[in-house]
Amino acid sequence: MRNMISNIDNIIEFIKRSNDFVVTSHISPDGDNIGSTLGIYYSLKKLGKNVYYVLDDNAPLNLRFLVENVTKMSSSDFKALNIENYNLIALDCGDKSRVCVTKEIKEEAVKIICIDHHASNDSYGDLNYIDVEASSTSELVYNLLVRLNKLDNTNIIDEDIATALYTGLVTDTGNFSYSSTHPSSFEMAKELMILGAKRDKIIQSVFQSNSYNYYKLLGEALNTLDIVHGKVACISLTIDMLQRNNMSFNDVDGITTYTRDIENVEVGILLKQKKDNEVKVSLRSKNYVNVSKIAQTFNGGGHIRAAGCTIYDTVENAKVKILQEVLKEI
Structure with missing residues (x-):
């Protein structure tokens, strides 16, 4: 002190x-x-x-x-x-x-x-x-x-x-x-x-002023929701989805919480495509997984319960790579 x-x-x-x-x-x-x-x-x-x-x-x-x-x-x-x-x-x-x-x-x-x-x-x-x-x-x-x-x-x-x-x-x-x-x-x-x-x-x-387009995008995003082994939830957002709903890259980080806030899920993942081969990954955990350690694997960082990184690959490949690391910690 x-x-x-x-x-x-x-x-x-x-x-x-x-x-x-x-x-x-x-x-x-x-x-x-x-x-x-x-x-x-x-x-x-x-x-x-x-x-x-x-x-x-x-x-x-x-x-x-x-x-x-x-x-x-x-x-x-x-x-x-x-x-x-x-x-x-x-x-x-x-x-x-x-x-x-x-x-x-x-x-x-x-x-x-x-x-x-x-x-x-x-x-x-x-x-x-x-x-x-x-x-x-x-x-x-x-x-x-x-x-x-x-x-x-x-x-x-x-x-x-x-x-x-x-x-x-x-x-x-x-x-x-x-x-x-x-x-x-x-x-x-x-x-x-x-x-x-x-x-x-x-x-x-x-917290109370999301646009109509945000909720249209959220509906589309939730259709990509994938739960792995009951402990990991993942949502993907592509450039096309953002453009289709007239939403910008910086306006959708709130969607990350929808991955974590599912019963029995320990780690939530939001994959957000910025360019063709550039994907921002947001990670959240509830109880015991240190997501900062996972993010550091990809030169990212953050906090024990909230962290992020960037993976330079397609959304599909980024999802495979981040899930590999997350599942090691589950």
Whole structure:
């Protein structure tokens, strides 16, 4: 715990001494990705820093309410500004290669600060705050801001920051249903609501606003449901299915839960085709299978109960390959 506080204090002191920051996260944005990034973005703004939100990907439809009033830049947009001596803050990204900016932006940063909760993280930052027990990276950002308040009597959490962090918390805990939920998660939720988090807006946008096309795609996806040995469930989504239902690649990760939430199933798998020979695989488990270990077999990573990887092959072959590895663990 002492080490963790020291890491937080080092990051706070570095932020105080520095002026220019790029904040970013991993490819295929999710709630904790965007929530933690915007939590830091708004906080740095309030501290008088120059801060740029750079991400070479788009927010899913159900999370776009968070970025409505934020200028999100591409890597090329940022490079055109010719900013020198900037620092990069990478949030919720366990692998430097998955940080969603160009290699050039990563390499030219004076320092990289990594704030993350993935077990597969190898501490690639110059400054790291990594806690694999945390419910979400948003919880780590919250801890950092609470520590800042304790050190400097500077409570900067306002409605925007509270809303961003609450979104990250509820999405990464499955609205407090996953095993990553701890008593500290509920304490954080309580404090963020007191500080103005728009809970109703978050719940409605994230969990209660799927489009008609989403449900048409879901119906088609469920027709591919395959249960293997009663313990593994698998669903496949192809490019044709996405196009036929006018859905984008980043808007359908919620379908993964339909594989896990079946009686007696231990591991759920969603195969989502991105290109002809590129398939994103999302893995979820209930009780005992470490899906992060399985994902690492394919250079992926994540958490014990939720992880992912990319397999460069057809959907059919990707399914065979991932099932081979999953069945070894069942």
